[in-house]
Amino acid sequence: MKKLMNKPSGFVDEMLDGLVAANPSLALGGDTGRVVHRAKPIRSGKVGVVSGGGSGHLPLFTGYVGEGLLDSCSIGNVFEGPTVGSCMEAIKLADGGKGVLRLYGNYGGDRMNFDMAGEMLEDEGIRTTTVLGNDDVASAGPAERQKRRGVAGIIYAYKTAGALAETGADLDAVTAIAQKTVDRTRTIGVALAPCQVPGSDKPSFTLGENEIEMGMGIHGEPGIWRDTLREADAIADEMIERLLADKPEGAGKRVSILVNSLGATPLEELFILYRRARATLEAAGIEIVRPLVGHYATSMEMAGASISLCFVDDEIEALLAAPAHCPFWTVTA
Amino acid sequence: MKKLMNKPSGFVDEMLDGLVAANPSLALGGDTGRVVHRAKPIRSGKVGVVSGGGSGHLPLFTGYVGEGLLDSCSIGNVFEGPTVGSCMEAIKLADGGKGVLRLYGNYGGDRMNFDMAGEMLEDEGIRTTTVLGNDDVASAGPAERQKRRGVAGIIYAYKTAGALAETGADLDAVTAIAQKTVDRTRTIGVALAPCQVPGSDKPSFTLGENEIEMGMGIHGEPGIWRDTLREADAIADEMIERLLADKPEGAGKRVSILVNSLGATPLEELFILYRRARATLEAAGIEIVRPLVGHYATSMEMAGASISLCFVDDEIEALLAAPAHCPFWTVTA
Amino acid sequence: MSITVASIAAAVTRADKAMGGLEQILNDADAKLGDGDTGGMLARVIGKMAEVDLSSTADPGAALSQLAKAATVATGSSLGTLFATGLLAAGREAKGRATLDVGDLSSLFATARDAMIARGGASLGDKTVLDSLDAIAEALKGTETPEQATRDAAKAASEALETFRSQPNRIGRARMFGDQTIGIDDPGMLAIKELSAALVA
Amino acid sequence: MSITVASIAAAVTRADKAMGGLEQILNDADAKLGDGDTGGMLARVIGKMAEVDLSSTADPGAALSQLAKAATVATGSSLGTLFATGLLAAGREAKGRATLDVGDLSSLFATARDAMIARGGASLGDKTVLDSLDAIAEALKGTETPEQATRDAAKAASEALETFRSQPNRIGRARMFGDQTIGIDDPGMLAIKELSAALVA
Ligand SMILES: Nc1ncnc2c1ncn2[C@@H]1O[C@H](COP(=O)(O)OP(=O)(O)O)[C@@H](O)[C@H]1O
Ligand SMILES: Nc1ncnc2c1ncn2[C@@H]1O[C@H](COP(=O)(O)OP(=O)(O)O)[C@@H](O)[C@H]1O
Ligand SMILES: [Mg+2]
Ligand SMILES: [Mg+2]
Ligand SMILES: [Mg+2]
Ligand SMILES: [Mg+2]
DSSP states (O other), X not given: OOOSOSOGGGHHHHHHHHHHHHOTTEEEESTTSOEEEESSOOOTTOOEEEEEEEESOTTTTGGGBSBTSBSEEEEEEETSOOOHHHHHHHHHHTOSSSOEEEEEEOOHHHHHHHHHHHHHHGGGTOOEEEEEXXXXXXXXXXXXXXXXXXXXXXXXXXXXXHHHHHTTOOHHHHHHHHHHHHHTEEEEEEEEEOOOOTTOSSOSSOOOTTEEEETOOTTOOOOSEEXXXXXXXXXXXXXXXXXXXXXXXXXXXEXXXXXXXXXXXXXXXXXXXXXXXXXXXXXXXXXXXXXXXXXXXXXXXXXXXXXXXXXXXXXXXXXXXXXXXXXXXXXXX | OOOSOSOGGGXXXXXXXXXXXXXXXXXXXXXXXXXXXXXXXXXXXXXXXXXEEEESOTTTTGGGBSBTSBSEEEEEEETSOOOHHHHHHHHHHTOSSSOEEEEXXXXXXXXXXXXXXXXXXXXXXXXXXEEEEOOBGGGSOGGXXXXXXOOTTHHHHHHHHHHHHHTTOOHHHHHHHHHHHHHXXXXXXXXXXXXXXXXXXXXXXXXXXXXXXXTOOXXXXXXXXXXXXXXXXXXXXXXXXXHHTTOOTTOOSEEEEEEEEOBSSOHHHHHHHHHHHHHHHHHTTOEEOSOEEEOSSOOTTBEEEEEEEEEOOHHHHHHHHSOEEETTEEEOO | OEEOHHHHHHHHHHHHHHHHHHHHHHHHHHHHHSOSOHHHHHHHHHHHHHHSOOTTOOSHHHHHHHXXXXXXXXXXXXXXXXXXXXXHHHHHHHTTOSOEEGGGHHHHHHHHHHHHXXXXXXXXXXXXXXXXXXXXXXXXXXXXXXXXXXXHHHHHHHHHHHHHHXXXXXSTGGGGGGGGGTTSOOHHHHHHHHHHHHHOO | OEEOHHHHHHHHHHHHHHHHHHHHHHHHHXXXXXXXXXXXXXXXXXXXXXXXXXXXXXXXXXXXHXXXXXXXXXXXXXXXXXXXXXXHHHHHHHTTOSOEEGGGHHHHHHHHHHHHHHHHOOOTTSSSHHHHHHHHHHHTTTOOSHHHHHHHHHHHHHHHHHHHHTSOOOSTGGGXXXXXXXXXXXXXXXXXXXXXXXXXX
C-alpha cells in the first residue's frame, strides 16, 4: 500500500504537527508532545472532557477537540493506546478545577492507561470520572455489552458531554449525559479492504477479491460473517436490522444516524447507503434527526463503512443541536 | 474494486437522493432530476452562481450548493458532463432576475453543454456569463493557460463569487471576482492508485505496485512524470515548487492553500503533506491564510492528493473569510 | 424530390433500430481511446429522438429543432451535444420552409458541420465526426434523389473513415493517446459510417 | 544479602543491553498473534528506564517508583503499562525501607502480579506475563542469595513458557485467534523468560 509519508517512525508526530499547524484552534501540548488541546486554555469552573486513543482514525480522536466538544485528547502511535504520561497531561490540560470526564473507547490498553493516569493524578486533587464508548454491536452480544469496543458512535457522546460542559454543568451531570448517550448509541461496520500500519510490510488483514466482512473492528478485529460483496441496499438493510435488534432500553421513535466512511470509501457510496438506511428506518416508523454522512472515524485507507444510530431523547437531541465547532464538525445555532 | 452500490445504472441518482435526503438545505430539481439547488428559492435581485460537472467528485460539484457559495448545480453521470437540459434547468433555478454566472471546470464537453444551454435560454431573457476553472498546471504550459483543466482549486472561485453575490453585487462584479480568483489559483495533483467507474470492469488507469504519477488529471489524464513513490516531503516540495514557478501576475506574499485528498488518501497523510508545504512556503517568505485540508474534490476511491494555492489579494481574502455554509464547508464569522 | 417531416421521422426510426446492433460495437471502439460510452450514449440520444411525436409538426425545420431538443436532455457527452448542435443549426436553416429538397441536403450538412465546429472548437482534419459530415456535405452536392443521397452519404462516410484511420486523433479524450491512435477508427466517425449505412434503403 | 539501589540500576542496565538482541525476536513472536510491537515497545520502555539517574535515590522502593514513572511516558501498550503498574506497586510496598532483602523478592513479585491483575483484568491461567510472574514469585519463596534468585527466576520463567505453550491465549489481541494460539509462545511470557535469563550472572 502506497502512503504519502516520510519515515514511518515520524508518521504520528508529523501528522500532529500538520494538524495543529492547519488548525489554529488546536495546540499540541505536554512533554510527550502527544496531547492535542484547545489553543485557548480551559475556562476556570468548566468541567473538562478528555478523550484519547491510537492514531490512524482521523478525525478521531484529536480532531474533535473544540468548542462544545473535547477539551483535550491524548494520542498514541498508530493503532496503539496513548501513553499513561500523555493521558496524565491531557487530563491536566482539561482541568478547570471542576473535574474531568475521561471519555474514550473500550479497549483494554486505553483503559489501563487512563485508569493509571487518573490514579497518579489523585494526589494532585483532580477528580476524574470515566465513560467508555462501547457502541460496536458486532464485538459482543447484548448480555455482555460492557465488553463491546468503542467505534464511531462515540462522537455522539463527545457532542452531548461537550455541549453540557459548556453550560457550566457539574462533573456528575456531564458524566451522566455521556453515559446516557453511550448507552443509547449502537454501531456496526462493514469492511471491504484493509489498511496498513505505516512501517508494517503487510495489510492489517486480508479479504478476498470480492469478499467483505460484516462487523469487522476498526483494527481488523474479526466480525460476524465474511462473504461475497452484495448490493448496497442489502448491506444497509442488514446493518439497520442488526442495530434495531439491539435497541437500547427507553429508545423512542427518533434517532440520529451517522453513516461513516472507514477511509477509502467515497461520499458517493455513503449517500447510497444513507438513502436506503433512511427508507428502512422510516418504514419502521423511526424519524431521523440530524443525520451525519462523511468521514468521522476512519482507519486510514481502509475501505468500508459503519452505521451508527443514537436513539435520542429530548435532552440528547437538544444537546446535539447546540453550537459546536472543531475542524471536522461544525454545528451552528 | 469493491463498491457499496446497487446497479451501476442507479449510482448517480441514488447518490443524489441520499445527498439531498441527508441535507435538508439541498433539493433535487428539474425534469432531468439532475440539478441540485438550494432548498430555499433564490432571493430576487441576487445574482445566481451555477456550476456543474460529472459525478464522482464529491463534494464537487453539488456539495458546494449553499449560502455564500453556489445556488445550483447540474450533474452528469460519473465522469461525464451534465446534459444541456440539466444545465438549462440549473441556470433557471439560479435566476433571481439579475443574471447567472456559469462557473465550472474547463472541459470540452462541459463547455459545449453550458454554452448551448445559455444560448437556448437567451430568448427567455436570462443573462449569463462564464468563468472557467483552469487551475491544473500539469495540463498545459503557462502560455496555454486557457487550455488547462479545472480541478480542486475551483472551490476558491465558488467561495469568492458566492460571497460577493450574497452582498447584492451585480453580475459583472460577480463574474470579475470569479475570474480574478481563477486567475490567481493554481493546483497540482499526484496520483497513487486509480478509481473505477461504476459498471466498468477495469480501473480508470493503472499504476505499478510502487509507482506514482505527478500531475495526473482527476479522470486519469496523463501527467508530468511517472516514477517510484518517494517521501512525502520530496513530493510536497516538488508540488510547491511547480506551483510557485507558475505564480500568477500580481501575486503577493499571502496564499490560501488547499491540501485535498483525491479520495482514498486519509487525513493523516494530508497533514503530513501540509506540514511540509507550509514550511516550504514560509521559507519562501509566503504567509498562509485560511488553510484547507481534507476531502474537497475527489475521484471516488482514487488515492493521491492535490495541492492548490490561491494567491489572495485583500478582496479575495476578505471574501474567503465571509460566512458560508454548505454540507461540506462551513465558514463562520 | 422533397424531404418531409414523415421521411425525417422514418429515418429516425430506422437509426433507432440500427442502434440495437451498433451500441456494443461503438462502445468497444470508444473503449480503445476513450471511455467506452459512444454506443450507449448514441443509443440513448437516438432513442429519445425516436420518442418524439412528430405527427403534428408543421415543417422539416421544426422537426429538426424538436429532435435537437430531445437530444439535449439525454446526453452530457461531447458527441451527443454536437449532434444536437448540428440538428439545431440545420433546423434553423430550414425554418419556415414547408418542404426541403434533396438538393438542400448538402448545405444543411455543411451548416450542421460549421455549427459543430463553432461549438466544439475542433477543426476539420482532427479525425472526428466533423470530417465525416464534411465528406457527406461534399458528396451530396450533386445528388437528386433520396435513394442516391443515402447511398452517396454512406459511401462518403465509409471513405472518410478509411482515409482518417491512418492519421492520429487530435481532439477529445483520444488526443491524449497521440500517435497510438493511428490505425484505430475514431468512434464518432465509425458511428456516422454505420448509421448512414443503415439508412440506405 | 540485600538488594540496593545500585543493584537495581545494574539490573536495568543489563536488561537494556539484552534488549538489543531481543527486540526482533519479541517483535516476531508478537507478529504471530498480535501487532508485532512487543520487542520495540519493551526496548523503548527499558531504554527510558536506563536513562533514569538513580545515583541520588534514597532507597530501593523510591528507585522502583522512579523507574515506573519513566516507563509510563514511553509506552501506550498493554504490556508496558502493566510493567509500570507492577513496578509502582512493588515500589509502594518497599517504600521507606533503606534496603531490601532477597527474601523480600517473592512478595514483591506477588504484589506486582496482583496489581497487574487488578489493572488489566486478566486472570492467572490466561497465558500472559502474569503467569510468568506468578511462577517467579513462587520460585523465589525460599531463595537466599541474589545469584540463586536470578537463576531460580530464569528457570521458573522458562518452565512457565513451556507449560503454557500448549494452551490457548485468553486475553489481548491474541485472544481473537483462539485455539490457533496453541503451540505458540505468548510474547509477554517470552520476554520475561529472555530478560530473566539475561540477568543470570
Ligand atoms: N470537440 C469535438 N469536436 C468534434 N467532435 C468531437 C469533439 N469531441 C469529441 N468528438 C467526437 O465525439 C466522439 C466521442 O464521443 P463520446 O464517446 O460520446 O464522447 P465523450 O468523450 O464525452 O465520452 C469522438 O470520437 C469524436 O468523433
Ligand atoms: N490484560 C492483560 N493482562 C496481562 N497481560 C497482558 C494483558 N494484555 C496483554 N498482556 C501481555 O502483553 C503482551 C503483549 O504486549 P504488547 O505487544 O506490548 O501489547 P499490545 O497488544 O498492546 O501491542 C501479551 O503477550 C501478554 O503477555
Ligand atoms: Mg466516450
Ligand atoms: Mg463520455
Ligand atoms: Mg503487541
Ligand atoms: Mg501494540
